[in-house]
Amino acid sequence: MGGDAVESARIAVGVIDDHPVVIEGVRTWLARDPGIEVGHVADTVEDVPCGLDVLILDLNLHGRLVLDELARLAAAGQRVITFSQFTEREMVLAALDAGACEFVAKNEGSAHLLAAVRTVAADRPYVTPTAAGVLASDRRPDAAPLSERERTALLLWFQSMSKASVARRMGVSVHTVEMYVKRARVKYARAGRPAPTKADMLARAFEDGLIRPDEIVGYRSAASTD
């Protein structure tokens, strides 16, 4: 799914949350963008319709973590943005490993959620400050090998107020900061289980010239047969 054909049409978004007030709030935020339409609203992960471009999923539904369901959806090619009030490192990494395209913390506000929906719908990486903090501090042995500049950009983006501010700190352009952050996120796409959504994001990153295939050390496409 995805691809250029969708970009001209409206982005179909599903919202799954067990709090009606959150669903209402997210709908209001999404309504600000005429290019987005809400095609599905539910409080469980059952019966998610096909054809949604992006699914906004609360990680904790009725007191239960839905990481397995998230992995199932990602494996079926559904782009998922997890939207959670839990921002612990383990939670964020588990969501990204399971195949979530992005993690947006509930305290991060409408701008990040809207930008994430638009970017993720185009199979491009989006990194919220919360996710940046987690990726920058990930010291697991199998963590993606980030360059020093990439790690610095993530760290500053996590702490900072804007990418312009990060650019000033690093003495580079905002575009370069964007590139460091996106490259770091793409490198992380190989972590955890393979998913078509991750493969789509990697393919798009190669297309965009964001990263070269040989920079993804140990990456194996979900489609490879060996």
Add this chain to the structure above:
Amino acid sequence: MTRAAERPVAVRYARAFRWTVIGVVAVWHLGYDVVIIARSVGGYDPVAAVFAAWVLLAAVQTAGAVLLLRSELDAARARALAAVALAAGELAGAAYPPGAAISDVSWAANTVGWTGVLLLVRRPLGELGVFMAVDVGCTAAHMAADGTLGQVGATRLITVAYTTAGIQLIFAWLGRRLHEAARQATESAGRWSAGLARSAAEEAVHAERRRRYEYLQARVEPLLRGLAEARLRPDDDAVRRRTAIEAARLRRLFAETDDTPHPLLHELRACADVAERRAVAVTLLSYGDVPPLPTPVRRALAEAPLLVLAGAASWARLAVVAGPDEVVVSVVADADVEVPVRADGPLSVVLDREEGRLWVETRWNPPGSP
């Protein structure tokens, strides 16, 4: 802590005593008893009973020694083996020639006594006393049956009881005293070092209190005095800001000595707490494990966030990223305050402003890290 400290010495004493008892029993039974039996083998009737008694006693001694060294000699086993030892002694005594209960051919009573010392070493001394009484009583019963328990016989019995059972009881008693003395010595040494540690801790607490008091006197007292004497006006923005900062500093100071697993985060939360009381929405995010930090480093890391939080108008976002070689505390807020920038030694403070927002980052690298 005294229990842990006393253990090595007490255990060493107990082990030495056990090996001594086992050694005495072995030498006596394998040496002295064998010589006596070999010399008088023709005099016993039946001689097989004497052999059986010797083997039985050897078996009891071996079992008792093994159990004792493994610390598996509980009350039931000790008493059962002691009963078998007494029975073996009686079996041997029954085979002595008439009138020879105390003579050159009698050997069992003394060995049974030492076996009792071995078996009952961990039991109350009274149990060994009862055991000895039964052992001597058996000899007395044989003498009475032989008709040799006259005045001379009784005197001999008392003399023998003194020199065998008496010595054995004194040996067991001395062993106990020795063990008790070792325990007391290590206990009092433990008490002494505990007292030393306590007084050191009290001194540290006292110094800490003094430091806090000096701080209060230098920073907070003039502020309170100024307010009380109406020299400082509570509706003056500068005074309000100064008060907010000192309130946060005090709150952090009190949090500093709390015993928590994450002191830096605890102290930052204390600063955030003060700001939240002023209706500032504070988000605190932390990723990575904060290494143990000395108090002055934590104080320095918290200072800039404290100033920004105290000056925040409505919101602030605190972010901590930590690793073994770096701790970064940063704060973004709608604040307009002056924060001293520094880049000396392991600590650096940098700041950036954008559209009424202030971002301050304090970074600490431990000395020696790249």
